[in-house]
Every structure is written in C-alpha cells, then in structure tokens.
Amino acid sequence: MSIxxxxxxxxxxxxxAVALNGAGEIVAVLQEPCPLWLGLDRLHDAMNRILNVFAPxxxxxHALTMTGELVDFFENREQGVLALVQATTQCCSQNSVRVFAGPDGFLDPMAITAESAPKIASANWLASALWVAANVRDALFVDIGSTTTDIAPICGHRVRTRGYTDFERxxxxxxxxxxxxxxxxxxLADRAPFEGEWVGIMAEHFATAADVYRLCGELPDYADQAPAADGGEKTVRGSARRLARLFGRDAESASLKQWRRAARFFRERQLAKLHSALDCQLSRGLMDDDAPLIGAGVGRFLVRELAGRLGFPYKDFSELFSMVTPQNDxxxxxxxxxxxxxxxxxxEVGPT
Amino acid sequence: MSIxxxxxxxxxxxxxAVALNGAGEIVAVLQEPCPLWLGLDRLHDAMNRILNVFAPxxxxxHALTMTGELVDFFENREQGVLALVQATTQCCSQNSVRVFAGPDGFLDPMAITAESAPKIASANWLASALWVAANVRDALFVDIGSTTTDIAPICGHRVRTRGYTDFERxxxxxxxxxxxxxxxxxxLADRAPFEGEWVGIMAEHFATAADVYRLCGELPDYADQAPAADGGEKTVRGSARRLARLFGRDAESASLKQWRRAARFFRERQLAKLHSALDCQLSRGLMDDDAPLIGAGVGRFLVRELAGRLGFPYKDFSELFSMVTPQNDxxxxxxxxxxxxxxxxxxEVGPT
Known part of the structure; x- marks a missing residue:
C-alpha cells in the first residue's frame, strides 16, 4: 500500500483515518474507538493502531481535522485544539502535519496560536461540505454519524451554512x-406507546440509538464501536433488555415483536427530528427540486429514507471519491x- | 341500473351513498356536499340529488349510518340521531329504511328510542371495520377522510377497538x-420553517388540508367538495395565497417552490400525527408483522405511505368488494x- x-x-x-495514494485515490479507510474524555493516551493508542495497519x-x-476538543477532559476548546494538535505531532512527524482551519486553509502546527483555535475547533463538517461543493453544484449534504448529524446546503458550488461554531450551527x-x-x-422521546398506552420513559442512560437500530435490523455491525449502555452484549436480546428498562420493564415481559415495535417508535422520532431540521434548511429555497441529498456517515441509510420523504434524489458521499482497493468494512x-x-x-499542495 | x-x-x-344490485355487487358510488350545520334542508337536497341519479x-x-348528529345545528347527539333518521324516512319510504346500531345490528326506524341513539351516533367507522373483519383475518384499518381519520385494529376476524363513542375513540x-x-x-402546526427560520403560524381559518395537498399535487379533484377557507378559487395559486396568509405573507412575496415546500411541512406534520396514533395501536402487539394496513377514504394515499414507513403491506379497502359497473370518480x-x-x-337480510 503506497500511502x-x-x-x-x-x-x-x-x-x-483515510489514506490516499499519490494519485489522490483512497486506498484505505479505518475507524477506531477512542474515548477521548478518558485522556490523551487513548488518542495515542488509537492513532498508533491505525498507523500500524497503514504502515506509511x-x-x-498528514491532514488533521477534529471535534474531539469538546470533550470534558479539556478545560475549554482552545486547550483541546492545542492538545490534540500536539498529540498528533507526537505520533506523526511534526513537519508532515497540516491542520484544517476552515476559511484559513491548512496550518502548520508551529503556526497555530490561540487565535487559530476557533477556526480549527469542530470544523470537520466544513471539510466534508467543501469537498461536496468542489464536486457538486447544488446539494444538501447530510452526515449522520454515531453521535451527531451535520447538515450543509451547497448552492452554486458554495457552502451556504449560516453557523460555524457548534453553538451557531x-x-x-x-x-x-x-x-x-x-x-x-x-x-429522542419522553413518552412512547406500549401495549396501546402512552407511557413515560425513564431519563436514564439505559439504551442508545445502537439498540434502536439493532432491533430495527439496520445497524451496520462495523459501525457499533461504542460500548452498550449497560456494557452488556451487543445482540438483539441485549438491546431488547436495555430498551425494556426505559419502560420500567424486563425484556421477558413482552414479545420481541413488541420491543422491535418500540424501537421503531424511537427511530421514527429521530427521523422526525432530522426531517424538521432539513425542512428548515430547505425552506431557504436555495436548492433546485432535482438537487440531491448527499448522505454520509454510518447512519446514511436514514438520509436515503429522508430524501424519499422530502422528494429529492439521493446520492452517496462515496461517489465523490475514487477508491482503488477493496475496502474493509x-x-x-x-x-x-x-x-x-x-x-x-x-x-491544496498538489499531488506529488 | 337495478338497485x-x-x-x-x-x-x-x-x-x-353506495348502491348495490341484487347480487350484492356495488353498482354506483356517489358523494354530495352537505353542510348539515346549516340545516336539515341541506340533507334533503343532497339526498334527493343522489336519489335522482340512482333512480331506485x-x-x-336503505341502510343508514351517520356522524352528522354531532354538528352544532343539533342540541345534542340524541336529538341529532332522531332528526337524521326522520329526515331519511322523509326521502325514502319509512319501512324500507334500517339504521345501523353497531352491536345491536340494524334497527327499524320505528323502534328507535333515546336509548338506541348512543349506539347509532358516529358508528359509521364500525360498519367499515366490521366489513373488514368479515373479509380479512388480521389488519389495521385506516380511513383517512376529508375531516377525520378512523383507525381500527382487526384481529382474528374481530374488531379490537377499545372506544365506541367519539370521546372514547x-x-x-x-x-x-x-x-x-x-x-x-x-x-397541524403552530410553527413552520420559512426562509430558513422557524416562524409562528396565525391561528386563523386561512388555509386547509386541501390547500396543503393541492400544493403537494396529491389532492384528488373529486374529493375536494368543501369550499376553500376564503371561499376563493381551488387552484394551486389560490392555495399558495391561502397558505401564505398563515405566515402573514402574500403569495407573491416568495416563489411557488417555497410555498410548495411549506405545504410539504404541514403534510409531514399530519403524517407524524397519524404515525403516532398508529404506533400506539401497533404497540398492543395484536397484529402479525405481515398483516396489511387497509386504507380507505379520499386520503388513503397517505395510508399507503404510512404502511411503508411502518413496514407493513398495504391493501385497498375497495378490494373487499365486487363492483360491476365503471365508477364515476x-x-x-x-x-x-x-x-x-x-x-x-x-x-343481514340476505340477497333477494
């Protein structure tokens, strides 16, 4: 693998991490769990695991973007940005690293100051949106990941978002x-139907979206790298048990069919939440009716469904790249x- | 036409009104506007118009069911039921009329008392549900009409609703x-997105669901027998004007595309409302996963869509009947x- x-x-x-060859083609994609709130050593470990596989x-x-600066391990975002840049230069030789700073382009780690931090912090969505804008004239970009969803309208090859920081966005x-x-x-909900009644839901960290989509039969195995809410088994039975707890019940007290139905309710609430946000974007009237929704993230199966509901064509973000080797998951x-x-x-630098 | x-x-x-021939086959279906809150003469007029077409x-x-007893022309439901039965016997000879009283079957108008009224009042949904139950083992019956939606689970050829009166239902x-x-x-909503912002909606009778579905291109012309909210023209332009008023705007102040998008928002809110109600029914766990949603009413195009969202097959209520002549609309x-x-x-009486 020539990286x-x-x-x-x-x-x-x-x-x-995504590795490119000299022609700018993607030769490898990898994701590792990295609970950064537990400390920077988690990042070092994850980064070294990936470097061992890629063996560049x-x-x-190396080009760097991030959202990890927001975890509560850091005192504030500025400290987080500086610490993550430094940690990266400890794993990859410093003068090979460039850091994405949105409108300011790519910065040398040595040139990064406190003033750069707000442009670098949580700008990863903008990298994706700029790539879409470079390749597609009009589109609504929607990246549904494990934790968050990024939405960015692209119009006339320009990113037309109105927010930049997480707060603004x-x-x-x-x-x-x-x-x-x-x-x-x-x-996702504070009430849910069960056995024909609307029931209050416990506000406890008993179940997650992974349980919802596993029960719906839609969760890609490879995507589920976070521990289950109870640290337990990542099986349909385990997910039913966790979801049941939200209702103050045990999984055995109802059929699996009923827990699957309950999961579909939470799924629908999430779709409704995303649908509203997309409606708000679309109400700006920037997009043509035949512009695509471009889906990314492990949850992009939902973008495809939302495109159908909204009446737009769907396009996969992967189509904007050339990939030369068979992928892992x-x-x-x-x-x-x-x-x-x-x-x-x-x-920016030009292929070698 | 032998009726x-x-x-x-x-x-x-x-x-x-639906006309059957001696073999129990449907030979004609007709609907006439009948604003009953304006008085019983509207019913006489509408009934006579239909009798003139059918010429029996x-x-x-004649078999009679109703919901019209709830209009505020009547002092209460009992008075409404008795008045509607009487009005019918004035148009159709009295001993030819039977009135549907749900679990009590069909009653002779002469036998109807104050005690019968609660069984007769707003029982029309039960007639539909019983017919589904007679023909299909398991199903979720959903009738989306001009004004209301009826939902009835059918399980083991039995109607498994829990309410009977409008209040209970x-x-x-x-x-x-x-x-x-x-x-x-x-x-349907008190806020809606427009030009990228969430905007409050005027609580005035400025626009109706007919405007929403006309702008979405889904309203069957023949279904729209009620006057528009402003009494104005039933055109896309007219609907855009009415919807615009809800936002405190004129239609000319934005593109038709934007008003269509706003209409889709109201449509989605209605679907969400119905979806929640269906979720609540389905959470009883009565239905098999392959039981159909059976759609009726001029809004049954939404039942088809909801079936897809809920993951059930769709079946049209018309498939439960045999029809022998080409229909009008x-x-x-x-x-x-x-x-x-x-x-x-x-x-009940048996074909002749």
Whole structure:
C-alpha cells in the first residue's frame, strides 16, 4: 500500500483515518474507538493502531481535522485544539502535519496560536461540505454519524451554512445532536406507546440509538464501536433488555415483536427530528427540486429514507471519491471528514 | 341500473351513498356536499340529488349510518340521531329504511328510542371495520377522510377497538381529528420553517388540508367538495395565497417552490400525527408483522405511505368488494362506511 497522505478526523469517541495514494485515490479507510474524555493516551493508542495497519513511509503527509476538543477532559476548546494538535505531532512527524482551519486553509502546527483555535475547533463538517461543493453544484449534504448529524446546503458550488461554531450551527439546525449509535434513547422521546398506552420513559442512560437500530435490523455491525449502555452484549436480546428498562420493564415481559415495535417508535422520532431540521434548511429555497441529498456517515441509510420523504434524489458521499482497493468494512462515506480533509489537503499542495 | 339496496353515510359535511344490485355487487358510488350545520334542508337536497341519479325502484331498501348528529345545528347527539333518521324516512319510504346500531345490528326506524341513539351516533367507522373483519383475518384499518381519520385494529376476524363513542375513540387514538380536505392548517402546526427560520403560524381559518395537498399535487379533484377557507378559487395559486396568509405573507412575496415546500411541512406534520396514533395501536402487539394496513377514504394515499414507513403491506379497502359497473370518480374506498353498511345490511337480510 503506497500511502502519500492520511486524513485524520479526531472525534470525541472515534478516531477516523483515510489514506490516499499519490494519485489522490483512497486506498484505505479505518475507524477506531477512542474515548477521548478518558485522556490523551487513548488518542495515542488509537492513532498508533491505525498507523500500524497503514504502515506509511517516512514521507507520508498528514491532514488533521477534529471535534474531539469538546470533550470534558479539556478545560475549554482552545486547550483541546492545542492538545490534540500536539498529540498528533507526537505520533506523526511534526513537519508532515497540516491542520484544517476552515476559511484559513491548512496550518502548520508551529503556526497555530490561540487565535487559530476557533477556526480549527469542530470544523470537520466544513471539510466534508467543501469537498461536496468542489464536486457538486447544488446539494444538501447530510452526515449522520454515531453521535451527531451535520447538515450543509451547497448552492452554486458554495457552502451556504449560516453557523460555524457548534453553538451557531445548533442555533441554525445545522448540527443536530443525534446519531445512530451513541445517542441515548431518552434524548429522542419522553413518552412512547406500549401495549396501546402512552407511557413515560425513564431519563436514564439505559439504551442508545445502537439498540434502536439493532432491533430495527439496520445497524451496520462495523459501525457499533461504542460500548452498550449497560456494557452488556451487543445482540438483539441485549438491546431488547436495555430498551425494556426505559419502560420500567424486563425484556421477558413482552414479545420481541413488541420491543422491535418500540424501537421503531424511537427511530421514527429521530427521523422526525432530522426531517424538521432539513425542512428548515430547505425552506431557504436555495436548492433546485432535482438537487440531491448527499448522505454520509454510518447512519446514511436514514438520509436515503429522508430524501424519499422530502422528494429529492439521493446520492452517496462515496461517489465523490475514487477508491482503488477493496475496502474493509468502512467506506469513505463512513468517515466523510477524514476522506474530505485528505483530498482537500492533497489538492491544496498538489499531488506529488 | 337495478338497485336493490342503498347504503347511506350522513356526515357533517358530506352525504355519501353506495348502491348495490341484487347480487350484492356495488353498482354506483356517489358523494354530495352537505353542510348539515346549516340545516336539515341541506340533507334533503343532497339526498334527493343522489336519489335522482340512482333512480331506485319502489322496492329498494336503505341502510343508514351517520356522524352528522354531532354538528352544532343539533342540541345534542340524541336529538341529532332522531332528526337524521326522520329526515331519511322523509326521502325514502319509512319501512324500507334500517339504521345501523353497531352491536345491536340494524334497527327499524320505528323502534328507535333515546336509548338506541348512543349506539347509532358516529358508528359509521364500525360498519367499515366490521366489513373488514368479515373479509380479512388480521389488519389495521385506516380511513383517512376529508375531516377525520378512523383507525381500527382487526384481529382474528374481530374488531379490537377499545372506544365506541367519539370521546372514547379520541381517548384511545382511534379517532384522529385530521383529514386531507377540511382540516384547518392551524390545527397541524403552530410553527413552520420559512426562509430558513422557524416562524409562528396565525391561528386563523386561512388555509386547509386541501390547500396543503393541492400544493403537494396529491389532492384528488373529486374529493375536494368543501369550499376553500376564503371561499376563493381551488387552484394551486389560490392555495399558495391561502397558505401564505398563515405566515402573514402574500403569495407573491416568495416563489411557488417555497410555498410548495411549506405545504410539504404541514403534510409531514399530519403524517407524524397519524404515525403516532398508529404506533400506539401497533404497540398492543395484536397484529402479525405481515398483516396489511387497509386504507380507505379520499386520503388513503397517505395510508399507503404510512404502511411503508411502518413496514407493513398495504391493501385497498375497495378490494373487499365486487363492483360491476365503471365508477364515476368515487370508489368504494372513498365512501367506505356507506359501502360497508350497504353490504352488511344486504348480508343481514340476505340477497333477494
């Protein structure tokens, strides 16, 4: 595997990496669990695991984007950004690393100051959106990951979002805090139907979106790298047991069919939440009726469904890349910002 | 047209009639606007218009069901039931009329007392549900009409609803007060996205579901017999103007595309409302996963969509009847209770 450049996306819970060859083609995609709130050694471990698999030569370059600076291990975002950049340069030789700073392009780690931090913090969505904009004239980009959903309208090859920071993006419904793996089920509904009645739901971390989508038969195995809410088994039975607890019940007290139906209710609530956010974007009237929804993230099966509901064609983010080797489980779509930041960096410096 | 029996469904806003021949086959379906809250003469007019078209012979029998007793023209439901039965016997010879009283079967108008009224009042949904139960072992029956939606689970050829009166049925999410023509848009949402912002909606009778579905391109022309909210033209332009008023805007202030998008938002809110009600029914666990959703009413295009979302097969109510002549615009599905009450009455007495 001849690797010219690796794009890294350091999340709060996962580390994602996409490797390019000298022609700018994707040759490998990898994701490792990385519970960053437990400390920077988790990042070192995950990064080294990936570097061992990729085994890049000494000339390999690295492009970095992140959201991990928000975890409560860090005092604030600025400290987080600086610490994550430093940790990366400890694993990859410093002068091979460039850091994505949105409108300021790629920065040398040595040049990063406190002022750079707000542009670097949680800018990974912008890498993805810029890559879409470079390739597609009009589109609505939707990346549904394990934890969050990023939404970015692209119009005339320009990213037309209104927020930049997480706060601004949540204000404009461009960052929706729900995904298909880690989102606690209690954040999706506070009441649910069961046995024909509407029942209150326990606001306890008993079950997650992974349980919901496992019961619905839609969760890609490879996507589920986070521990289950109870630390227990990641099986249909385990998910039913966890979901049952939200209702104050045991799994054995009802049929699996009924727990699957309950899971579909939480799924529908999540779709409704995302649908509202997309409606808000679409109400700006920027997009043509035949512009696609472009789906990324391990939850992009929901983007396909939402496109149908909204009446737009669907296109997969992976179609915007060329890939030359058979993949492991992960596609470019699963690690969209890592793939995008790699390709943007390759283009900025030019292929060798 | 040899007509043996006519099934009548007297609603608050529409009069519906289905004619059977001696073999119990449907030979005609008709619906006439009938704003009953304006007085009983509206019912006489509508009924006579239909009788003129059907032109039944002197031996023709009549089976009656209703919801019209709830209009505020009547002091209470009992008075309404008695008045509607009497009005019917003034148009159709008295001893040819039988009135559907749910579990008590069909009553002779002469035998109807104050005690019968609660069984007769708003029992039209039960006629439809009983006909489904007679023909299909397990199903979820959903009749989305101009104004309301009826939901009835059928299990083991039995109707498994928990409510009987409108009040009880609303308590159990079996009667949902929304339909695809008359429902005021303000009852579907109090905020809506427009130009990228969430905007409050005027709680005025400015636009109805007919405007929503006309803008979405889904409203069957023949179904839209109620006047528009402003009494104006029933065109896409007229609907955009009415919807715009809800936002405090004029239609000209934005593109038709934007008003269509706003309409889709209201449509989605209605679907979400119905989806929740169906979730509640399904959470009883009565139905097999392969049991169909059976759709009726002029809004049954939404039942088909909801079946897809819920993961059940779809079946049309019209498939439960045999029809021998080409229809006008109306199908048995459009006037489900009238068709059902006709077939139930025919079966109770037996075909001649």
């Amino acid at each position: 010219e450049l690796i794009g890294w996306d350091i999340g709060g819970a996962h580390l994602k 030569g000494p000339g390999c370059r 949540m204000r404009y419904d461009e960052l929706i805090y729900c995904g298909v793996v880690r989102t606690p089920a209690m954040a 992960f596609y470019a779509s699963d690690c969209a910002p890592a793939a995008a930041v790699a390709c943007l960096a390759m283009r | 043996e029996l006519i099934g009548w469904d007297i609603g608050g806003a529409h009069l519906k 012979g002197p031996g023709c029998r 609303m308590r159990y999410d079996e009667l949902i007060y929304c339909g695809v023509v008359r429902t005021p848009a303000m009852a 109306f199908y048995a599905s459009d006037c489900a209770p009238a068709a059902a009450v006709a077939c139930l009455a025919m079966r």
